[in-house]
Amino acid sequence: xxxxxTKTNKNNSELHKYEKPSVTVDxxxxxxxxxxxxxxxxxxxxxPFKDKWAIPGGFVDINNSLDDAAKLKLEExxxxxxxxxxxxxxxxxxxxxxxxxxxxxTYFALLSSEFTxxxxxxxxxxxxxxxxxxxxxxxxxxxxxxxxAFKRLRWKFEYTTVAFSMLPxxxxxxxxxxxxxIVFETKFDKRNFxxxxxxxxxxxxxxxxxxxxxxxxxxYSLKANVGEIxxxx
Amino acid sequence: xxxxxTKTNKNNSELHKYEKPSVTVDxxxxxxxxxxxxxxxxxxxxxPFKDKWAIPGGFVDINNSLDDAAKLKLEExxxxxxxxxxxxxxxxxxxxxxxxxxxxxTYFALLSSEFTxxxxxxxxxxxxxxxxxxxxxxxxxxxxxxxxAFKRLRWKFEYTTVAFSMLPxxxxxxxxxxxxxIVFETKFDKRNFxxxxxxxxxxxxxxxxxxxxxxxxxxYSLKANVGEIxxxx
DNA sequence: ACAAAAGTGTTGAGAGTACACCCATGC
DNA sequence: GCATGGGTGTACTCTCAACACTTTTGT
Numbered sequence: 432x433x434x435x436x437t438k439t440n441k442n443n444s445e446l447h448k449y450e451k452p453s454v455t456v457d458x459x460x461x462x463x464x465x466x467x468x469x470x471x472x473x474x475x476x477x478x479p480f481k482d483k484w485a486i487p488g489g490f491v492d493i494n495n496s497l498d499d500a501a502k503l504k505l506e507e508x509x510x511x512x513x514x515x516x517x518x519x520x521x522x523x524x525x526x527x528x529x530x531x532x533x534x535x536x537t538y539f540a541l542l543s544s545e546f547t548x549x550x551x552x553x554x555x556x557x558x559x560x561x562x563x564x565x566x567x568x569x570x571x572x573x574x575x576x577x578x579x580a581f582k583r584l585r586w587k588f589e590y591t592t593v594a595f596s597m598l599p600x601x602x603x604x605x606x607x608x609x610x611x612x613i614v615f616e617t618k619f620d621k622r623n624f625x626x627x628x629x630x631x632x633x634x635x636x637x638x639x640x641x642x643x644x645x646x647x648x649x650x651y652s653l654k655a656n657v658g659e660i661x662x663x664x
Numbered sequence: 665x666x667x668x669x670t671k672t673n674k675n676n677s678e679l680h681k682y683e684k685p686s687v688t689v690d691x692x693x694x695x696x697x698x699x700x701x702x703x704x705x706x707x708x709x710x711x712p713f714k715d716k717w718a719i720p721g722g723f724v725d726i727n728n729s730l731d732d733a734a735k736l737k738l739e740e741x742x743x744x745x746x747x748x749x750x751x752x753x754x755x756x757x758x759x760x761x762x763x764x765x766x767x768x769x770t771y772f773a774l775l776s777s778e779f780t781x782x783x784x785x786x787x788x789x790x791x792x793x794x795x796x797x798x799x800x801x802x803x804x805x806x807x808x809x810x811x812x813a814f815k816r817l818r819w820k821f822e823y824t825t826v827a828f829s830m831l832p833x834x835x836x837x838x839x840x841x842x843x844x845x846i847v848f849e850t851k852f853d854k855r856n857f858x859x860x861x862x863x864x865x866x867x868x869x870x871x872x873x874x875x876x877x878x879x880x881x882x883x884y885s886l887k888a889n890v891g892e893i894x895x896x897x
Numbered sequence: 898a899c900a901a902a903a904g905t906g907t908t909g910a911g912a913g914t915a916c917a918c919c920c921a922t923g924c
Numbered sequence: 925g926c927a928t929g930g931g932t933g934t935a936c937t938c939t940c941a942a943c944a945c946t947t948t949t950g951t
Contacts, residue, residue: 449686449723449724449725449726450726451684451685451686451687452684452687452724452726453682453684454684454685454687454767490682491682491685491756491767492682493682493683493685493758493765494758495758496756496757496758497754497755497756497757497767498756518753518754520751521730521751521754521769522730523724523729523730523731523769524729524730525726525727525728525729532726534687534724534730534769536754536756536767
C-alpha cells in the first residue's frame with residue numbers, strides 16, 4: 432500500500448481514488464456428527480447461483496475487525512460462542528462473483544461435539560450439514576475453498592492440538608482416536624495411538640466415567656496452557 | 665457473504681449497500697545478502713507515519729487478482745520475475761490505518777541470491793534492505809506482519825522445499841547449509857545435514873565447479889517436479 | 898456367563914545425533 | 925607444500941510400527 436501512497440499522496444483522498452472491491456468474510460464450519468466430518472452450508476435463494484449451496488458468510492461491517500466479523504456471523508448462524516476460529520486464506524480472483532469485484536476472506540471454525548443443541552438453531556433456515564465427502568453443487572469458487580479448508584484441517588490435526596477443540600471438556604482416549612480416524616479416514620493402532628498422545632504430556636487425568644455397561648474408561652482433559660504444539664502424529 | 669445476500673437481495677445493488685473498505689496488497693520480500701536475512705522496506709514520505717519504514721505494496725487494481733497485484737508490485741519494485749510468492753495473511757483491524765478502513769492482504773516473496781543486479785533498481789528510491797534482526801521503526805502494524813512472515817518463512821524452510829528458490833539454479837551443498845543456518849540462526853552438523861538432504865532424493869547432481877583454489881565442490885540442482893515436500897529437517 | 902468397550906508391553910527396524918579426519922585444487 | 929574449503933563413516937540412542945490378549949463393568 433505504501434508505495435502508491437507515497438507516490439501519489441497529497442492528502443488522504445488517495446483512499447478514495449481507487450475503486451474499492453467488496454469484502455466478505457466466509458467461514459467454513461466443521462463438526463463431527465455420527466462419525467462423519469461435516470460442514471455447514473446454506474442454500475442461496477437469490478441469483479447468482481440460486482439454489483446452489485454456499486459457505487455461510489457476510490459482508491464486513493466497516494467497524495469490525497475481520498476476526499470479529501467472522502465471530503459474529505458464526506454466533507448468529509450457530510448460536511455458539513468460544514469456538515476455535517482461524518483465518519484460512521483470502522480469495523480474490525476478479526471474476527469469482529459475477530456481480531462485481533468481491534474479495535473473500537475465509538475462516539475455518541471447529542465446533543465441539545458438545546453443542547448438539549445448536550441443531551435447533553438451524554431448523555427453519557436453509558442451512559444444512561454436509562459430509563465433506565459428499566458435497567452438493569456449490570456456488571462461486573466455494574468448492575475450491577472447502578478443499579483448501581479440509582487440507583488445512585488435516586494439517587492442523589497433525590501438527591497442533593486443535594483436535595481437542597472438537598471434543599467435550601472431558602473425553603476418553605477412544606473419542607480422541609475416533610476423531611482422528613474420521614478426519615484422516617484411516618484406522619490407527621490403539622496401543623500406539625494412546626502411547627503417542629500420552630507421551631506428549633498435554634492431558635490431565637480426570638475421574639473415571641460412571642454407569643457404563645463395560646469397563647469404565649478414563650476421562651481426560653486438555654492441560655491448561657498447552658499451546659499449539661507441533662507434531663501430534 | 666452469502667447469507668447477507670440471500671436475506672437482503674432484491675437485485676445486485678447489495679454490493680453497494682455496504683461501505684467498502686480499501687484493500688491493499690503488501691509483500692514482504694526476503695533475500696539473503698552477506699550471510700544475513702534481509703527484508704526490503706520503503707521509507708514513507710507522507711503522513712501518516714512519515715519517515716517511518718514500511719513493507720512495499722499498493723492498492724489493488726480492481727481488475728487484477730490478488731496474486732497478480734502482488735506480482736506486479738514486486739516486479740515494479742525489484743525488476744525481478746519468477747519469484748516464489750505466497751499469500752501470508754490478511755490484516756483487517758479497523759484502526760490499523762488512521763486514514764480509514766484499510767484491509768491488507770500480505771504476501772511473502774523469496775528472491776534468489778542470483779539477482780544481485782536488482783540492487784541497482786533501488787538506488788534512487790527510498791527503499792532499503794534491512795536485516796530481519798535489526799529492523800527500524802515501522803509504520804502501521806507492519807512490525808507484526810514482519811514477525812508473522814519470519815515465522816512462516818522458518819516453518820516453510822522446515823517442511824517444504826522453498827529454500828531452493830533462494831539459491832541459484834546450480835548450488836553447492838555448503839550453500840544450502842549456510843542458507844538454513846542463516847534462517848534458523850543455528851549451526852548444523854555438516855555430515856548429518858548432507859545425509860539428510862541427499863536422502864530426500866530431491867536433487868540432481870550437476871557438473872563439478874571449476875577454477876576454485878580448493879577442492880572443487882559438487883554442484884546440484886533441484887529435481888524437476890519436486891512438489892512442496894513435507895519435512896526437510 | 899456374556900457382551901461390550903477399555904486397557905496394556907515387547908520386539909525389530911529405521912531415523913536421528915554425535916563426533917574427527919582426509920581430500921583436491923590453485924598458488 | 926600450504927592454505928582453503930569439500931567431502932566422508934560409524935556407533936549409539938530414540939522413535940515408530942507391528943502385533944493379541946486380559947480387564948472391568950452392567951445385565
